[in-house]
Amino acid sequence: MVLTQFLVLGALMFSIGVFGLLSRRNAVTILLSVELMLAAVNINLVAFEAFWNTAAAHGQIFAIFVITIAAAEVGIGLAIILLVFRNRASGNIDELDLMRW
Amino acid sequence: MTLADWIAEPVNWAFLAMAFPMVLAALRVVTSRNVVHAALFLVLALAASAGLFLLLSAEFVAWVLVLVYIGAVVVLFLFGIMITRAPIGKETNLSHKKIWPAAVASLAVFGVTFWLIYELGEQVGGFSDTLPAVGQATPTEILGEGFINIYLIPFEAVGFLLLAALIGGITLARKDLSPAEEREGAGL
Amino acid sequence: MVNVSLPLVLAATDGAELSSGGFFAATAWIMLLLPFVAFLAIILVGKRLKGLGAELAIGAMGINLVWASVLLVQNMLEGIYREVGLTIAEIGTLGITDQNLSFELGFVVDGLSIMMYWVVAFVGFLVFLYAHGYMKGDVRVPWFFASLSLFAGSMLVLVGAPNLIQLIIGWEGVGLASYLLIGHYWEHKPNSDAAVKAFMTNKVADVGLILGTILIGPSLGSFRFSALNQAAANHSESLEGVAVVGGLLLFFGAMGKSAQFPLHVWLPDAMAGPTPVSALMHAATMVTAGIYLMARTFPLYQEMATDARAIMLPIAVITLFVLGFLALVADDLKRVLAFSTVSQLGYMMAAVAAGGYTAGLFHLFTHAFFKALLFLGAGSVIHAVHSNNMSDMGGLRKSMPVTFWTFVVGAVSLAGVIPLAGFWSKDEILATLGHEGYTLFMWVAILGAFVTAFYMTRAVSLTFLGTYKGTGHPHESPPVMTGPLVALAIPSVVAGLFNIPGVTWGPIGNFTEWVGHRVVPMGDYHPKSIEWDLAAYGLIAAGAGILLGWRLFAPDAATQTARDRLRIPVLYPLLHKGYYIDDLYMKGVVNPIKGPVARAVDWVNAYVIDTVINGVGALTARIGELVYGRFDQQGIDLVLNATAGGTGWAGGRLRLLQSGKVRQYAAGFVVGALLLVIALVIVI
Numbered sequence: 001m002v003l004t005q006f007l008v009l010g011a012l013m014f015s016i017g018v019f020g021l022l023s024r025r026n027a028v029t030i031l032l033s034v035e036l037m038l039a040a041v042n043i044n045l046v047a048f049e050a051f052w053n054t055a056a057a058h059g060q061i062f063a064i065f066v067i068t069i070a071a072a073e074v075g076i077g078l079a080i081i082l083l084v085f086r087n088r089a090s091g092n093i094d095e096l097d098l099m100r101w
Numbered sequence: 102m103t104l105a106d107w108i109a110e111p112v113n114w115a116f117l118a119m120a121f122p123m124v125l126a127a128l129r130v131v132t133s134r135n136v137v138h139a140a141l142f143l144v145l146a147l148a149a150s151a152g153l154f155l156l157l158s159a160e161f162v163a164w165v166l167v168l169v170y171i172g173a174v175v176v177l178f179l180f181g182i183m184i185t186r187a188p189i190g191k192e193t194n195l196s197h198k199k200i201w202p203a204a205v206a207s208l209a210v211f212g213v214t215f216w217l218i219y220e221l222g223e224q225v226g227g228f229s230d231t232l233p234a235v236g237q238a239t240p241t242e243i244l245g246e247g248f249i250n251i252y253l254i255p256f257e258a259v260g261f262l263l264l265a266a267l268i269g270g271i272t273l274a275r276k277d278l279s280p281a282e283e284r285e286g287a288g289l
Numbered sequence: 290m291v292n293v294s295l296p297l298v299l300a301a302t303d304g305a306e307l308s309s310g311g312f313f314a315a316t317a318w319i320m321l322l323l324p325f326v327a328f329l330a331i332i333l334v335g336k337r338l339k340g341l342g343a344e345l346a347i348g349a350m351g352i353n354l355v356w357a358s359v360l361l362v363q364n365m366l367e368g369i370y371r372e373v374g375l376t377i378a379e380i381g382t383l384g385i386t387d388q389n390l391s392f393e394l395g396f397v398v399d400g401l402s403i404m405m406y407w408v409v410a411f412v413g414f415l416v417f418l419y420a421h422g423y424m425k426g427d428v429r430v431p432w433f434f435a436s437l438s439l440f441a442g443s444m445l446v447l448v449g450a451p452n453l454i455q456l457i458i459g460w461e462g463v464g465l466a467s468y469l470l471i472g473h474y475w476e477h478k479p480n481s482d483a484a485v486k487a488f489m490t491n492k493v494a495d496v497g498l499i500l501g502t503i504l505i506g507p508s509l510g511s512f513r514f515s516a517l518n519q520a521a522a523n524h525s526e527s528l529e530g531v532a533v534v535g536g537l538l539l540f541f542g543a544m545g546k547s548a549q550f551p552l553h554v555w556l557p558d559a560m561a562g563p564t565p566v567s568a569l570m571h572a573a574t575m576v577t578a579g580i581y582l583m584a585r586t587f588p589l590y591q592e593m594a595t596d597a598r599a600i601m602l603p604i605a606v607i608t609l610f611v612l613g614f615l616a617l618v619a620d621d622l623k624r625v626l627a628f629s630t631v632s633q634l635g636y637m638m639a640a641v642a643a644g645g646y647t648a649g650l651f652h653l654f655t656h657a658f659f660k661a662l663l664f665l666g667a668g669s670v671i672h673a674v675h676s677n678n679m680s681d682m683g684g685l686r687k688s689m690p691v692t693f694w695t696f697v698v699g700a701v702s703l704a705g706v707i708p709l710a711g712f713w714s715k716d717e718i719l720a721t722l723g724h725e726g727y728t729l730f731m732w733v734a735i736l737g738a739f740v741t742a743f744y745m746t747r748a749v750s751l752t753f754l755g756t757y758k759g760t761g762h763p764h765e766s767p768p769v770m771t772g773p774l775v776a777l778a779i780p781s782v783v784a785g786l787f788n789i790p791g792v793t794w795g796p797i798g799n800f801t802e803w804v805g806h807r808v809v810p811m812g813d814y815h816p817k818s819i820e821w822d823l824a825a826y827g828l829i830a831a832g833a834g835i836l837l838g839w840r841l842f843a844p845d846a847a848t849q850t851a852r853d854r855l856r857i858p859v860l861y862p863l864l865h866k867g868y869y870i871d872d873l874y875m876k877g878v879v880n881p882i883k884g885p886v887a888r889a890v891d892w893v894n895a896y897v898i899d900t901v902i903n904g905v906g907a908l909t910a911r912i913g914e915l916v917y918g919r920f921d922q923q924g925i926d927l928v929l930n931a932t933a934g935g936t937g938w939a940g941g942r943l944r945l946l947q948s949g950k951v952r953q954y955a956a957g958f959v960v961g962a963l964l965l966v967i968a969l970v971i972v973i
């Protein structure tokens with residue numbers, strides 16, 4: 001195994017996530033795409049950790065930070081979606097244009 | 102390392118066996134017309150990435166991923182889907198009609214990142230050498246020490262973030278009560 | 290690592306051989322665990338069972354009763370001693386002692402603990418059975434039985450503890466379970482207040498227990514009771530400095546659990562719990578813990594901490610005498626019994642403090658039966674009339690015959706009438722006090738017996754005699770409730786026979802021998818023959834109490850209404866308020882902390898801070914007037930107007946960017962990030 005294969009895989013996953021982010025309309029699916037991007041980041045972090053092979057496993061620690069923060073993000077994100085849905089009966093973010101001029 | 106050498110390593114077969122389903126699952130996450138299916142494909146993709154972590158000897162991260170993501174986050178997603186009464190089943194307006202801007206942007210991201218990897222590989226070197234750490238699992242002890250020595254303040258900060266997210270989540274999602282309801286203590 | 294220490298027999302009573310017991314002694318840990326298993330099982334599946342978990346609690350207690358009974362009989366025939374400890378963690382030397390301290394869990398099987406195991410299992414089993422009938426259709430029945438199991442289990446852990454640490458674990462478990470049970474009907478505010486009061490009062494006392502443990506353990510180099518008792522028996526130097534202080538601290542802990550003056554305030558309020566809880570708490574599981582602790586560490590007080598008695602004995606005597614009077618004015622039947630428990634605990638504590646190990650424990654033993662009986666009887670009455678107050682009762686003799694007769698047996702036994710159990714045990718306490726030279730205290734205790742008989746007569750008369758004052762038609766309780774009453778009435782009558790001074794019952798010996806099987810010498814006093822003069826004084830006191838009670842409270846011949854006519858001007862309000870001890874705590878401890886501090890803060894707020902703020906405000910206003918006149922109206926307005934106009938124009942152009950389309954924002958974000966990456970790579 002070499003580092004490049006993981007980096008390329010990570011890049012691929014991240015691009016797929018970006019695609020989902022831009023092409024989706026439903027808020028839940030957008031969050032799912034964000035999760036894909038975070039997973040890609042985690043692959044990179046762990047792969048680099050294996051590459052540098054540091055004594056303190058910095059990459060893995062960061063991966064765990066990412067997982068934690070992603071969990072918080074999902075919680076808040078879903079709470080917001082829930083709130084939006086309660087007020088507008090729709091999960092479609094295109095209709096969220098209250099902040100528009 | 103040539104491609105032939107690479108293919109000859111059995112561990113790379115394992116890698117491919119996980120990477121392919123992962124990419125396919127990821128594609129289905131962003132293209133599926135059923136929200137529940139999309140969430141379940143995310144489980145597949147994340148499980149595959151947990152497998153990759155195992156290959157990379159990051160056992161603790163792998164299991165954390167399984168527990169936190171597959172165990173909790175995806176369940177949260179499914180809850181979110183059900184609570185928002187998002188259509189369970191096929192639906193047409195999950196995605197935009199025009200997807201080519203998104204495709205172009207994501208291809209651009211991939212291209213730039215790929216180029217970045219190439220450049221970085223040139224500058225740093227060793228990207229095509231066999232990874233050194235593979236084979237010996239990172240002891241969880243090291244991670245634990247890292248958390249409470251080097252990364253103590255980030256660790257605390259993340260804890261605070263989780264608290265803030267918890268309170269924020271409750272505040273956002275709880276029902277706003279009318280003054281009369283509040284006096285009666287409904288909804289507490 | 291299990292260490293089974295063989296009994297270190299320095300002197301068993303009368304040179305009797307001690308065996309390590311058989312199968313039942315080796316597996317006594319099952320008794321300690323079963324209630325916890327029941328506790329968990331009830332929580333998990335209790336709701337789905339037919340008896341709502343009661344059958345699990347009763348079953349566990351029944352098995353415990355079998356175990357304890359076998360051990361009891363074994364112990365009657367031959368003395369048993371077995372101590373098993375499992376080292377959980379090494380604490381180290383702490384730099385204080387040269388021995389390694391360790392945290393151990395285990396169990397002790399000896400005369401004292403077997404007696405307690407059996408009392409807990411016997412009373413617990415009957416109370417559980419009774420509660421099954423009493424709580425039918427009540428709220429949270431599974432939780433109630435789970436808590437009861439926790440209560441009994443914690444008490445067994447406490448009783449079986451071979452060391453102080455495990456004792457504290459059980460001790461706190463008992464406190465927790467009592468909190469849960471007293472507050473069972475927490476929807477009603479006074480009930481949850483009572484639970485909190487019990488918990489907090491006990492917590493105050495627990496500080497003493499914990500400090501005592503911290504003091505004694507490291508000085509001694511071990512937390513084990515066997516080590517403590519042996520060291521005390523040998524007048525070990527390691528205990529020299531700490532014996533009195535440590536002993537008093539442990540006693541302070543016991544004062545809380547065993548409701549000694551002035552920490553008794555929680556016990557009457559603890560009547561807020563369901564009646565079976567009161568019965569269990571007063572007879573077997575809670576208040577006996579303090580007496581048990583004193584008995585378990587008895588050699589410490591007997592051999593080394595003798596000076597501590599100067600404090601312990603007066604407290605115990607005050608408890609037994611002064612607090613007994615409170616039962617005379619209470620209208621709540623359960624409160625009468627609660628004050629009587631406090632007073633009887635005073636007897637036990639006085640006996641142990643005076644050096645009467647056996648006498649104190651024997652009173653604990655007999656008291657467990659008749660007090661559980663009285664409480665269950667009271668519960669049966671309350672169940673029938675739906676009120677705790679004696680002013681709503683009366684005339685129940687006809688409608689509830691079983692309850693009436695068993696209650697009378699309990700009351701007479703408690704009053705100390707020959708030949709019932711209470712007479713023998715109380716007589717031994719009197720004998721101990723007299724023999725050890727505490728003549729004054731002995732007379733006070735005899736007077737206490739008079740008071741006891743007095744208020745029990747009142748309770749019986751107001752509850753069962755005369756005419757019914759409540760509403761509805763009370764009827765006898767179901768057999769599941771009267772059965773335990775009868776089962777408790779029998780030992781309430783005969784238990785005293787097991788320890789008639791100087792009498793041994795063939796191969797089974799007597800109570801003194803049973804609980805006297807111990808590993809270190811205890812120079813405690815137990816009478817070798819009946820002291821008839823003391824017995825006569827006790828009987829006269831009891832008889833006088835009953836007679837006076839009858840004179841005052843018997844139903845009026847003409848109207849047949851039971852009268853409550855102890856309305857002495859000064860005394861009645863004093864007693865009614867419980868000597869104002871609760872008020873003293875509120876006014877003397879709680880309010881001084883709240884009041885003056887709050888007032889001081891208020892004063893600072895009103896005078897100091899307000900002055901400063903007003904001054905600053907006035908100054909600011911003056912400066913503001915100056916600035917407004919000179920600068921604002923002339924120079925600044927022009928600049929401001931120009932800025933505002935410019936901003937408005939720019940905003941008009943820029944707002945076109947804010948399309949409100951999230952997708953465009955995201956795309957912009959991605960493209961921006963990409964450009965940034967490219968720039969970074971090229972620059973670097």
